[in-house]
Amino acid sequence: MSLFGLGSRNQKTFRPKKNAPSGSKGAQLQKHIDATLGSGNLREAVRLPPGEDINEWLAVNTVDFFNQVNILYGTLTEFCTASNCPTMTAGPKYEYRWADGVTIKKPIEVSAPKYVEYLMDWIESQLDDELIFPQKLGAPFPPNFRDVVKTIFKRLFRVYAHIYHEHFQKIVSLKEEAHLNTCFKHFVLFTWEFRLIDKGELAPLQELVESILQL
Numbered sequence: 001m002s003l004f005g006l007g008s009r010n011q012k013t014f015r016p017k018k019n020a021p022s023g024s025k026g027a028q029l030q031k032h033i034d035a036t037l038g039s040g041n042l043r044e045a046v047r048l049p050p051g052e053d054i055n056e057w058l059a060v061n062t063v064d065f066f067n068q069v070n071i072l073y074g075t076l077t078e079f080c081t082a083s084n085c086p087t088m089t090a091g092p093k094y095e096y097r098w099a100d101g102v103t104i105k106k107p108i109e110v111s112a113p114k115y116v117e118y119l120m121d122w123i124e125s126q127l128d129d130e131l132i133f134p135q136k137l138g139a140p141f142p143p144n145f146r147d148v149v150k151t152i153f154k155r156l157f158r159v160y161a162h163i164y165h166e167h168f169q170k171i172v173s174l175k176e177e178a179h180l181n182t183c184f185k186h187f188v189l190f191t192w193e194f195r196l197i198d199k200g201e202l203a204p205l206q207e208l209v210e211s212i213l214q215l
Helices: 024-038 042-046 054-074 112-128 145-173 177-193 199-213
Strands: none
Touching (some): 054 145, 112 145, 145 177, 145 199
16 A cells, blocks of 8 residues: 555545646656655655756645645545534634635635635646646746745645644544644645745644654
8 A cells, every 4th residue: 555545445535636747757756756755754755856846846746735635634524514614723723714816805714624625626726727837848837836836735734734623533533643644744844845834824733743843
């Protein structure tokens, strides 16, 4: 079983899995990720491979982390409902409201499953936009590419924060805590390596993040 493979009972994804950009470079980088993850050294796995383009590396990993969060959240959709989670929270102190700046400009309060649905739709629209995530080998990345990636990771973190605060006991009962912890450790090490999330945004899981980073 691969590092991110869940047992057959849990092969429920929130939505179809996205593939890395179809250019041969994306496929090569995906193989590099799979190979280094197989070694079990996550700190090594997140580093930019020598001679590779930073934007290509950010792009292929963004797709990867999107898929990971999709699979993790997909195992909780029957428990994370509008009645159980009427707002998108991460413990009693943190609540997230949704806005995408386009169709919803003013942040609105929505249930956790609605927030995640909005979020995944928004990320998918970014990944499918070839002006942001170019599919063709050698096509240029936009000047604001890193800002888009930072927003994606900031919002994906909120799904992890919600899962840990509101659904961790369910994760334990499903025997998925080791998988969740490995995915989150990989996520934290990657975002830290490339400074993708401001420290203040990590506050809901600060102790866990610090234990991973060994600060």
